[in-house]
Every structure is written in C-alpha cells, then in structure tokens.
Amino acid sequence: MKYENKMKPNNGYIVLGVLVLVIISMLLGIIFTENPLILALLVVIVFIIKGFFIVNPNSSKVMVLFGAYKGTVKDNGFFWTNPFYSRQRISLRARNFYSERVKVNDKIGNPILINVILVWKVEDTYKAAFDVDQYEEFVRVQTDAAVRKLAGSYPYDNFADGQHEVTLLSGMDEVNEALENEITERLAIAGIHVMEARIGYLAYAPEIASSxxxxxxxxxxxxxxxxxxxxxxxxxxxxxxxxxxxxxxxxxxxxxxxxxxxxxxxxxxxxxxxxxxxxxxxxx
Structure with missing residues (x-):
C-alpha cells in the first residue's frame, strides 16, 4: 500500500442503537434471571463502546490494524469500526507557515535575509502518516531548504544598466513561481499539497545594508x-x-x-x- 485508501465505516448511530438494546437486555437478565453469566455482556458492551469515534469537518482518521494500514476515514460524522483499529487523527485544513528569517547568500554572494509564507494542507494521509516522520516538522525543514536554494539561484538585484536578469527584488512573480514549484516537489513525498508559496521578507543582511x-x-x-x-x-x-x-x-x-x-x-x-x-x- 503506497497511496491513501478511502474507508467507509459503519454508521455510529445504528451501532449505538444496538448497544442500547444490549444494555437493556443485560439489565433485564440480571433482574429476572439473576444469572451472573449475563455480566459477561459487559465485555461485549465495552468492546462495542471502544469502536465509536467522531470525525470533524476537514479532519480525517487513519485506521491501522495490528500494524497494517486499512484505510482513511474522511467523511465527517459519528462512526463505528473494529475496536482493535488504532486511529490517528490528521487535519485536512489549510495551514499557514511563516518561516523564520534566514541569512543566506544570493547568486553573487551577497548576504541577505529572507523568509517565506507557505499555505499548505495534507492531501494524501497515507504518505503524511507513514512515509515521513512528523510531517509538520518535515514541512518546516524542507521549506527552509527550498528558500536557501532559491536565494542562491538569483541575485538580490542588479545594478548594471542594460541587464534584464531576473532578480529576487524585481522578478517576484517568476521567483515566487519557482519557489512554489521547488517546495511542491520537496513536499510531495509527504502527501502535502502546496496551495501558495511566496517570499514574505527580503532585505540585505545588516552588515552590508548601509553599503x-x-x-x-x-x-x-x-x-x-x-x-x-x-x-x-x-x-x-x-x-x-x-x-x-x-x-x-x-x-x-x-x-x-x-x-x-x-x-x-x-x-x-x-x-x-x-x-x-x-x-x-x-x-x-
């Protein structure tokens, strides 16, 4: 299994109705028969209760049975599944990431300060859960790496007349597009969809800013x-x-x-x- 498998769990309200009937049957059995074996139904009740779970809007639950991936529940509502499933919650909401300002050298060696604003969300829950360790940290590290690579690919600005080279300062549209493509490629392994990526801060480093x-x-x-x-x-x-x-x-x-x-x-x-x-x- 290398990709996400959408899972359809049982309706929780139907199973809840069955649970109520089991509880009522157990109580009636205890009252009228006084058979202690009826208490064994408590095990069944606990077993059923453990299978209930809720999925909120724009959220998901990754289902794993004894180390085997069984699917992902993306529908929101009240559900019931095999109580032996372990369930990992993964948010599907869009998230903002405002990276720290990092000092890097541009294409011609000038030290600059730069950071990026990234809007992303999880698209493939299998990859996010199992192909990387801590996908949120993965997003942070790979975004910083992409910013450093981008900064080294363009000069901050050019001063020579007649030059039309794309720079970090003047070619924002092209630079942001290149940044988004680079981050998208890096985060694909984690099942992350990049909605937007752009430079949020750009300036010369303090030691050369005045010059x-x-x-x-x-x-x-x-x-x-x-x-x-x-x-x-x-x-x-x-x-x-x-x-x-x-x-x-x-x-x-x-x-x-x-x-x-x-x-x-x-x-x-x-x-x-x-x-x-x-x-x-x-x-x-």
Whole structure:
C-alpha cells in the first residue's frame, strides 16, 4: 500500500442503537434471571463502546490494524469500526507557515535575509502518516531548504544598466513561481499539497545594508543625471535651432559654445540659476 485508501465505516448511530438494546437486555437478565453469566455482556458492551469515534469537518482518521494500514476515514460524522483499529487523527485544513528569517547568500554572494509564507494542507494521509516522520516538522525543514536554494539561484538585484536578469527584488512573480514549484516537489513525498508559496521578507543582511543603500543611491543619482543631461542636450539643440531658423541671432562658433555652456549649467545645476544681466555683447 503506497497511496491513501478511502474507508467507509459503519454508521455510529445504528451501532449505538444496538448497544442500547444490549444494555437493556443485560439489565433485564440480571433482574429476572439473576444469572451472573449475563455480566459477561459487559465485555461485549465495552468492546462495542471502544469502536465509536467522531470525525470533524476537514479532519480525517487513519485506521491501522495490528500494524497494517486499512484505510482513511474522511467523511465527517459519528462512526463505528473494529475496536482493535488504532486511529490517528490528521487535519485536512489549510495551514499557514511563516518561516523564520534566514541569512543566506544570493547568486553573487551577497548576504541577505529572507523568509517565506507557505499555505499548505495534507492531501494524501497515507504518505503524511507513514512515509515521513512528523510531517509538520518535515514541512518546516524542507521549506527552509527550498528558500536557501532559491536565494542562491538569483541575485538580490542588479545594478548594471542594460541587464534584464531576473532578480529576487524585481522578478517576484517568476521567483515566487519557482519557489512554489521547488517546495511542491520537496513536499510531495509527504502527501502535502502546496496551495501558495511566496517570499514574505527580503532585505540585505545588516552588515552590508548601509553599503548597498549607498550603492543604490549612487546608481539612482547617476541614472537621474543621465536623464537630465540627455534632456538638457535636447533642449539646447532645440533652442539653438529655433534661434537660428527664426534669424533672431547669428551664432559663430564662440557664441554657440558660450550659449551651450551657459544653458547646460542652468539646466543641469542642482540649484536654481542666478541670472546676471549682461548689457554688452556675449563677448563682454
């Protein structure tokens, strides 16, 4: 037996009715016959009582008879089975697992802190009960292992322009899908169905967080400056072209260079420009 076998137990209410009749018969026998052998029915009563059990909604009972798996009861209600069955309760409810933050190295060796949010439930009770020892602990350990493997497969972020590599920070959809597939594969041996898996926390480790923040700020500043310069060059080109085409002013090379320099300083400066009124020529 390698897979779950759904079991249909006896209706507990019917057997309960039989038990009531046995008890009444025993009492009447004691009263009217006073035969002590009737007390032997107590053994039958105890035997019957031991077979009763209840299965709550989204729960199950795994039945084992002297070491042999006989089936799993997933229907909820009041039932009766062979009293010699040992019964192991396994919940079928969806569960949340919020893993601890672990420090791992990403693909390029940067230490990062990461954890995962996992939603799972037991799908195959046979595998959960017999193929692994303590399936809840199995879920925890294998999830941590999957997170460590995932973190080593992607860089936290990339800083080089023109690179479109998937990263932990920017490629959440793809990364979460890869994480879910990895965890699903690992937990299949325990009969666990992974409903959702996603990264819950992601950050650089404290020892490099400040350095990486400065690096990110520097990259952002360079990118912003590049955009500013590109825009300023276009604006200067349009201004010179407009002035020349409308015959507002004729530029020689020196005038053009001076105009370009002044405009670039104004457009690219961090502070507001302070105008200086020139009452002479551009050369004065």
């Amino acid at each position: 990486m923040l400065k690096r990110q700020q520097a990259v952002a500043i360079v990118a912003a400056r590049k955009k500013i310069v590109e825009g300023a060059v276009g604006m200067v080109e349009d201004a010179l072209s407009k002035l020349s085409n409308d015959n507002i002013i004729d530029f020689d090379e020196d005038k053009k260079a001076s105009m370009v320099s002044n405009l670039m300083v104004v457009l690219c400066g961090d502070k507001e420009a302070t105008p200086v009124i020139n009452t002479g020529t551009l050369h004065s």
